[in-house]
Amino acid sequence: xxxxxxxxxxxxxxxxxxxxxxxxxxxxxxxxxxxxxxxxxxxxxxxxxxxxxxxxxxxxxxxxxxxxxxxxxxxxxxxxxxxxxxxxxxxxxxxxxxxxxxxxxxxxxxxxxxxxxxxxxxxxxxxxxxxxxxxxxxxxxxxxxxxxxxxxxxxxxxxxxxxxxxxxxxxxxxxxxxxxxxxxxxxxxxxxxxxxxxxxxxxxxxxxxxxxxxxxxxxxxxxxxxxxxxxxxxxxxxxxxxxxxxxxxxxxxxxxxxxxxxxxxxxxxxxxxxxxxxxxxxxxxxxxxxxxxxx
Amino acid sequence: xxxxxxxxxxxxxxxxxxxxxxxxxxxxxxxxxxxxxxxxxxxxxxxxxxxxxxxxxxxxxxxxxxxxxxxxxxxxxxxxxxxxxxxxxxxxxxxxxxxxxxxxxxxxxxxxxxxxxxxxxxxxxxxxxxxxxxxxxxxxxxxxxxxxxxxxxxxxxxxxxxxxxxxxxxxxxxxxxxxxxxxxxxxxxxxxxxxxxxxxxxxxxxxxxxxxxxxxxxxxxxxxxxxxxxxxxxxxxxxxxxxxxxxxxxxxxxxxxxxxxxxxxxxxxxxxxxxxxxxxxxxxxxxxxxxxxxxxxxxxxxxxxxxxxxxxxxxxxxxxxxxxxxxxxxxxxxxxxxxxxxxxxxxxxxxxxxxxxxxxxxxxxxxxxxxxxxxxxxxxxxxxxxxxxxxxxxxxxxxxxxxxxxxxxxxxxxxxxxxxxxxxxxxxxxxxxxxxxxxxxxxxxxxxxxxxxxxxxxxxxxxxxxxxxxxxxxxxxxxxxxxxxxxxxxxxxxxxxxxxxxxxxxxxxxxxxxxxxxxxxxxxxxxxxxxxxxxxxxxxxxxxxx
Numbered sequence: 001x002x003x004x005x006x007x008x009x010x011x012x013x014x015x016x017x018x019x020x021x022x023x024x025x026x027x028x029x030x031x032x033x034x035x036x037x038x039x040x041x042x043x044x045x046x047x048x049x050x051x052x053x054x055x056x057x058x059x060x061x062x063x064x065x066x067x068x069x070x071x072x073x074x075x076x077x078x079x080x081x082x083x084x085x086x087x088x089x090x091x092x093x094x095x096x097x098x099x100x101x102x103x104x105x106x107x108x109x110x111x112x113x114x115x116x117x118x119x120x121x122x123x124x125x126x127x128x129x130x131x132x133x134x135x136x137x138x139x140x141x142x143x144x145x146x147x148x149x150x151x152x153x154x155x156x157x158x159x160x161x162x163x164x165x166x167x168x169x170x171x172x173x174x175x176x177x178x179x180x181x182x183x184x185x186x187x188x189x190x191x192x193x194x195x196x197x198x199x200x201x202x203x204x205x206x207x208x209x210x211x212x213x214x215x216x217x218x219x220x221x222x223x224x225x226x227x228x229x230x231x232x233x234x235x236x237x238x239x240x241x242x243x244x245x246x247x248x249x250x251x252x253x254x255x256x257x258x259x260x261x262x263x264x265x266x267x268x269x270x271x272x273x274x275x276x277x278x279x280x281x282x283x284x285x286x287x288x289x290x291x292x293x294x295x
Numbered sequence: 296x297x298x299x300x301x302x303x304x305x306x307x308x309x310x311x312x313x314x315x316x317x318x319x320x321x322x323x324x325x326x327x328x329x330x331x332x333x334x335x336x337x338x339x340x341x342x343x344x345x346x347x348x349x350x351x352x353x354x355x356x357x358x359x360x361x362x363x364x365x366x367x368x369x370x371x372x373x374x375x376x377x378x379x380x381x382x383x384x385x386x387x388x389x390x391x392x393x394x395x396x397x398x399x400x401x402x403x404x405x406x407x408x409x410x411x412x413x414x415x416x417x418x419x420x421x422x423x424x425x426x427x428x429x430x431x432x433x434x435x436x437x438x439x440x441x442x443x444x445x446x447x448x449x450x451x452x453x454x455x456x457x458x459x460x461x462x463x464x465x466x467x468x469x470x471x472x473x474x475x476x477x478x479x480x481x482x483x484x485x486x487x488x489x490x491x492x493x494x495x496x497x498x499x500x501x502x503x504x505x506x507x508x509x510x511x512x513x514x515x516x517x518x519x520x521x522x523x524x525x526x527x528x529x530x531x532x533x534x535x536x537x538x539x540x541x542x543x544x545x546x547x548x549x550x551x552x553x554x555x556x557x558x559x560x561x562x563x564x565x566x567x568x569x570x571x572x573x574x575x576x577x578x579x580x581x582x583x584x585x586x587x588x589x590x591x592x593x594x595x596x597x598x599x600x601x602x603x604x605x606x607x608x609x610x611x612x613x614x615x616x617x618x619x620x621x622x623x624x625x626x627x628x629x630x631x632x633x634x635x636x637x638x639x640x641x642x643x644x645x646x647x648x649x650x651x652x653x654x655x656x657x658x659x660x661x662x663x664x665x666x667x668x669x670x671x672x673x674x675x676x677x678x679x680x681x682x683x684x685x686x687x688x689x690x691x692x693x694x695x696x697x698x699x700x701x702x703x704x705x706x707x708x709x710x711x712x713x714x715x716x717x718x719x720x721x722x723x724x725x726x727x728x729x730x731x732x733x734x735x736x737x738x739x740x741x742x743x744x745x746x747x748x749x750x751x752x753x754x755x756x757x758x759x760x761x762x763x764x765x766x767x768x769x770x771x772x773x774x775x776x777x778x779x780x781x782x783x784x785x786x787x788x789x790x791x792x793x794x795x796x797x798x799x800x801x802x803x804x805x806x807x808x809x810x811x812x813x814x815x816x817x818x819x820x821x822x823x824x825x826x827x828x829x830x831x832x833x834x835x836x837x838x839x840x841x
Contacts, residue, residue: 188640188827189711208644208715213823214794 004084004116004146006136007074009097010040011090011274013240014130014267022137027074027087029097029274032062040274048270052243052281055171061277063175065090065097071104075117079108084116084146088133088153090274091201092121094177118150120157123201127238127269128162128287134236135289158292162197163222164285165215167244169193169205171280177203184208194218199293212247219286220254226290227259234261235289242271243281251284302454302502304403307364309501311356314371315508316501317494318353321346322512324493330747331486341486344381344657344683348388349494351378351659353510364402368395376690377661383487385660385686386432389423390416390491406456410443413460423689430474432487438467439495457499464492481751511563534562534579537602538586541575542594554593561586573597579604626719626726627672627697630710631658631680631688634831637707637798644714647672657683660690667695674698674723676730680710682767698723702730705767706739707798707831708839738790740765740783740838742776761835776835780811783838784818792840795822798829799836811836 007025019026019042029040033054038046055061066074078085092098101119108117122129132153139149167190172178184193184205192215194207209215227233237255241248248268256263271279305313321328321342328342355374361367372395375388393416398404404412417440420433427433442463446456471485472478478485501508544551551569562580569575574593580586583601590596630646632638638649648666652658663684667675675697679688682705692699700723704710716733717726741764749756756762756772763771763779771782787795795815799808805828812826829837 188643190825191715204720205718207718210715210794210796211823211825 002140002143002146003082004086004140005078006086006088006133006140006149007078008088008129008133009090009274010042010272011095011125012088012129012133013126013269013272013275014134014238015269016042016044018130018267022134024133024137025074025078027066027071029066029090030064031273031277032064033059035060037064038273040272042272043270046273048243048272048276051273051276055276055280056243063274063277065095065100068100068103068107071097071101072108075104075108079112079115079117082115084118086118086120086136086146086150086153088120088122088129088136090129091123091125091197093123093197093201094125094203116146118146120150120153121201123157123199124160124162124197125201126162126271126275126285126287127240127267128160128197128285130240130267130269131236131238131287131289132157132160158199159289161223161226161288161290161293162285163194163219163287164196164283165192165194165209165219166279166284167192167212167282168280171278172203175278177278178205194222196222197293198295216247216250216254219251219284220258223255223286223288224258227288228290231259232261233259233288236267236287237262237265238267238269238287239285240269240271240287241284242276242279244284247284251286255286303452304405305364305453305502306403307362307367308507310364310371310398310404311362311367312501312504312508313498314349314367315353315356315510316504317497318346318349318510319508320493320497320500321349321490328486328490328493331483331489341381341383341490344384345387345487345490347659348375348379348381348384349391350510350512351375352391354512357510364404365395365398365400368398371395376693377659377664379660379687379690381657381683382686383432383490384657385690386420386424386436386487387490387494388660388690389420390436393417393419404453406443406447406451406453409453409456409460410440410447413440413443416440423686428475430471430478431485432491434471434474435464435467435485435488435491439464439491454499454502457495457502461492461495461499464488464495468492481749534581535603536581536583537577537579537604538562538583538600539577540587540590540599541573541597542590543573543597544569544594547572549593551593554590557589558586624670624672625674626717626723627667627670627675628678628714628717629663629666629670629675630678630714631663631684632707632710632831634798634801634829636828636830640711640827640829641714644711645717645719646678646714652684657681657687660687660694663688664691664694667691667697667699672697674700676717676726677701678704678710678713680704680707682706700727702727702734704734706741706839707829707837708737708739708796709734711796711839712737712841736841738766738786738792738840740770740786740836740840741834742779742836742838743834745772777814780814784815787819787822787840790840793822794841795819795824796827796839796841797824797836798827798831798838800829800831800834802832803835808836 009027010029031038031040075085089098089101098121105117105119122132136149136153169178169184190211191208192212193205194209194215195203195205198204209218224231228235239248239252252266252268255266271283325342325346329340332341352371352374355370361370372392375391379385379388394412397412397415417437421427439460443456443460446459468484468488471488551574558578562578628646629648630641631650631652632641633651641649647670650658650663650666677688679685685703688701702713704713712733713730716729743762745756745758745760745762747758751769754772760772760774761776761779763782765786771779773779797812808826812824816824
């Protein structure tokens with residue numbers, strides 16, 4: 001048993017059960033529905049169906065990152081037990097949580113001078129963080145120590161590819177995660193923008209695709225182009241979606257068709273309430289491991 | 296004293312007459328040139344485009360007092376550059392630009408100079424065209440410049456060289472039919488080449504005239520969906536008052552032709568309609584009081600509107616200049632399109648300014664330039680969306696201070712695809728490349744009707760028949776539109792395309808269009824077929840297959 005713990009955020013978009021099984025605790029972000037604050041406990045108290053239904057009905061949603069005090073409170077119990085911590089944080093390109101974490105860590109180090117606390121900027125989000133934290137847990141389980149694991153994570157974090165599309169970018173723009181750019185919002189032509197997360201952990205609209213059928217083909221094509229070993233890819237492949245089960249399943253089927261080794265191995269998750277507050281319903285995202293993201 | 300002018304040389308006054316007469320002749324005979332267009336598609340005819348292009352120069356010369364040869368030639372070239380419409384119009388303007396270049400600092404022009412001028416013109420036209428095709432106006436112009444050069448060695452008289460150039464142009468024109476397979480199938484000579492020959496002949500004819508000629512543009516009802524105030528300069532307004540009125544006729548049987556004749560003497564831009572009961576008049580004049588007084592003889596006024604176009608124009612321009620509006624953007628985009636559905640799609644895709652046209656009438660270089668000027672951006676992309684507008688768009692580079700990039704979109708679907716490829720986060724070169732690459736991903740099919748009887752490749756096409764065009768070339772023609780759709784379906788199957796978009800035109804109802812969509816879907820069960828209301832004129836259906 002390792003003498004350190006791996007933790008991540010409620011934005012990692014795998015199930016609570018999955019994290020529990022892998023012995024990964026998570027830091028709760030907060031979100032607001034029409035001004036009322038909720039803790040993001042990964043769907044335990046408020047179901048995803050319920051959340052997206054309220055959004056569709058026009059509820060106003062916001063999020064708030066944990067402040068340094070909350071992060072300290074989250075880390076403390078482990079430090080008290082004499083455990084070191086390596087935490088995988090939501091991309092600094094999407095949230096200020098990395099900054100809060102640095103403040104928290106500086107104060108904690110004074111209090112617990114013998115402990116190691118590593119906070120890694122994942123430069124990713126959603127099930128992309130899920131893949132990365134699972135990869136970290138694999139290495140923990142096979143005996144890697146915390147220093148090596150930190151080094152490995154820093155070297156490999158940009159190899160997780162995040163591609164996603166949405167039938168509607170309105171929520172992204174409202175939440176300030178994508179800048180309002182004309183041309184990406186063609187309602188007449190039913191444009192489904194295809195986006196990814198760049199090397200700085202920001203969301204970048206990449207291609208304007210007409211129609212869901214075409215964008216599904218295109219997102220799988222991106223995987224063919226970027227995944228390790230191309231169509232022989234045999235690594236982790238996660239899909240997450242915000243109330244878009246049908247499209248997510250279509251992506252899954254097509255991935256299984258093009259990547260025979262992945263048959264029955266793809267994990268489909270919900271996009272949680274924190275990411276979902278900014279994506280809104282209608283997003284489908286595909287995650288896999290490939291060559292390092294260079295733009 | 297009998298003055299038999301030898302015309303060994305010409306001066307500025309002569310050159311002016313030459314140009315004006317050429318414009319008059321083209322105006323008279325533009326119909327003949329239009330007839331030579333191979334496909335009887337009702338848009339952008341060569342004769343009309345050439346006539347309007349040189350007409351712009353003739354109009355400028357008529358209104359100016361300039362007599363120096365180099366200045367007159369420069370004025371001609373500039374007016375034609377701005378007024379250039381369609382490929383043939385642009386080439387014509389380039390020929391004249393070369394001439395102006397050769398005549399720079401010349402007060403007179405002899406045979407040798409003429410040969411040089413014709414040669415300069417050909418060079419400047421060939422330089423501007425990416426893939427010059429033989430059997431076109433370019434070939435005709437080149438051969439007659441070659442002849443001019445050798446003739447000038449024999450006799451340095453302007454008239455002698457011009458005569459020889461004309462004979463050479465006639466021969467070259469008759470050869471175009473053999474040089475160009477499309478012309479051969481249709482059994483006609485090249486329309487643009489014919490236009491150039493007519494210009495040269497009109498010039499020779501004008502040599503005989505000692506009087507100063509003047510030019511009046513034909514009254515044409517321009518199809519413009521939006522009034523374009525900056526398209527003309529305040530100086531272009533010769534008649535100040537736009538006068539419009541409707542009168543109820545005293546006597547429905549009375550003949551209003553004398554009124555029309557009177558009005559024609561009072562100003563320009565006359566449009567008059569008499570439906571028996573009422574007479575509707577639009578005229579630009581300096582004496583609205585006199586016009587209204589005369590009209591009163593025919594009946595009672597229903598409505599009268601008189602507007603001072605000078606102040607209107609000035610305030611409109613001032614408005615534009617005072618409100619530069621938005622800050623300087625990295626990119627601006629101008630697209631040529633018509634039909635409110637198509638225009639809306641382009642706006643939603645991020646186009647800043649639409650230039651109306653593309654169908655029925657090709658916009659001039661100046662029309663496009665004016666749209667460019669209204670956008671505050673460092674780089675402006677132009678999407679001509681019609682193969683006959685690409686060159687006019689290219690010429691905008693000569694006028695604009697901004698960095699102008701033309702994406703050579705030949706059809707509306709190509710324009711849409713290149714807008715989809717545009718991404719303001721990319722740099723100019725990357726954008727240009729991905730927008731150009733996008734053109735190759737789409738196949739365009741269009742349905743229109745034959746504007747007149749025609750023969751092509753053994754097919755006899757009757758006026759009103761449906762024409763199926765594939766990438767601008769005739770694919771099928773038939774009385775029944777379904778047959779055209781069948782030919783498209785076969786093509787789509789052959790090309791193995793899966794994403795089909797149908798933009799239906801203004802002459803088509805939604806129901807009709809939905810039936811066509813259903814039919815296509817039944818024949819192409821695997822395709823994703825979307826239907827959009829384009830509301831475009833002339834083309835009942837524009838279909839893109841990706």
